[in-house]
Amino acid sequence: MSVTAARGFEAAGVAAGLKSTGKPDVAVVVNRGPRKAGAAVFTSNRAKANPILWSQTAIGDGVVEAVVLNSGGANCFTGSFGFQTTHQTAEKTAELLGVSAGDVLVCSTGLIGAGDEVFRAKVLAGTEQAIAELSPDGGAAAAEAIMTTDTRPKQAVAAGEGWTVGGMAKGAGMLAPGLATMLVVLTTDADLDAAALDAALRRATRTTFDRLDSDGCMSTNDQVTLLASGASGIQPDPDDFADRLTLVCADLSAQLQQDAEGASHDITIDVVGAVDEDDAVEVGRAVARNNLFKAAIFGNDPNWGRVLAAIGTTSAAFDPYDVDVSFNGVRVCTAGGPDRPREEVDLTPRATGILIDLKRGEHSARILTNDLTHDYVHENSAYSS
Known part of the structure; x- marks a missing residue:
């Protein structure tokens, strides 16, 4: 192998x-x-x-x-x-x-x-x-x-x-x-x-x-x-x-x-319902790079508001009040508003899945990312020492 x-x-x-x-x-x-x-x-x-x-x-x-x-x-x-x-x-x-x-x-x-x-x-x-x-x-x-x-x-x-x-x-x-x-x-x-x-x-x-x-x-x-x-x-x-x-x-x-440096969660972001693949990638990438979202995952907090805020920085086609967001299989946001209680989401496992439905088309994309942790900051603050 x-x-x-x-x-x-x-x-x-x-x-x-x-x-x-x-x-x-x-x-x-x-x-x-x-x-x-x-x-x-x-x-x-x-x-x-x-x-x-x-x-x-x-x-x-x-x-x-x-x-x-x-x-x-x-x-x-x-x-x-x-x-x-x-x-x-x-x-x-x-x-x-x-x-x-x-x-x-x-x-x-x-x-x-x-x-x-x-x-x-x-x-x-x-x-x-x-x-x-x-x-x-x-x-x-x-x-x-x-x-x-x-x-x-x-x-x-x-x-x-x-x-x-x-x-x-x-x-x-x-x-x-x-x-x-x-x-x-x-x-x-x-x-x-x-x-x-x-x-x-x-x-x-x-x-x-x-x-x-x-x-x-x-x-x-x-x-x-x-x-x-x-x-x-x-x-x-x-x-x-x-x-x-x-x-x-x-x-x-x-x-x-x-094996990402310092990570405690491996996050898979699936974006579905996009007009085209480029939109799906752009949305997934925006969430993956949002430090507030990544810090929330580190704290086991299913903060779907940070997901929508990240999506809102993109040029993708979507209506912010017609988007669904799920954390580890629990839909916490539907049509841009609250759905299931956050307490139903278990973010203690390392594997974390985020599903974002833009409801605008038939295209999708998957982005892999990690959370933002104390260990990541520590390791990179001392990298050249």
Whole structure:
């Protein structure tokens, strides 16, 4: 159940000393082929880390031989030195694997603004060590090596008829669309070209990672990469492949939500009755980013007034006095007024469901978020200390 579940892939995760804890912090995933196709989507933040700038160029020809990932340092806003570090990482990987540096993607995660000669030396040494330890059984170690404030590794697998999709992810904070603060590597042994991978990946991320909005903060280092080895020799139906890929992405998204920094509630916001999908997403996103709503959930308070107030900031089509809101299956608001007593709502379970019916159409959308807690504030107030 890992990024090496699909045939044709090897991985490793090693401790290079980037983390003061001594835990693994450099991972490598290699595509052994016979096909070396790849696709990727990146953060939409205009402030992009050096690995993103490199990988956006490298993915251009649709060929990816390997992905190198480090935790313990974002290599972002580290100037030309930082970009050279990324370049040298790709070159070192290429040299050791006998491939082109332009076919190596690089990912980093950790503290922004940190990076020096020691950081570079450790990344390069870790890359060399990881390549020496590559194995078809190395997926679990790789998933552990990309963790930062994560409390556990995230992995998922879905099987098609004779082919497989596997993946790993990291992320626990700065989870907002475009893509969430995460690094994700997805692999498949299906025989698909880069164009097919790109179409399936964009379809899958649109309704999964892009709708994970834990804290409304967008990272500089987000990257989701999909690799195809073609080792199964099977060319699946495009829709079937996209469906399996979406299952893996949805599974990883839920794992990211459930490990969000300091969270005590995992909140699923379902918006129904919208004129179109865009309206449903906009409404769900507005509620997910409303700190008053998130604080109320932390306090186990089914304050539906905060939901309506958040909806009212959107441009979606709805009548504020014709909206229903339910908390964990109890409709506390109907037609813009009180319905069932708040005392009937049990918000003590971690899993929390909010249902919003706009009563204007047939479209819907789901947004994943978390509550706002003391622990979240504490953890992020001391992140760089």
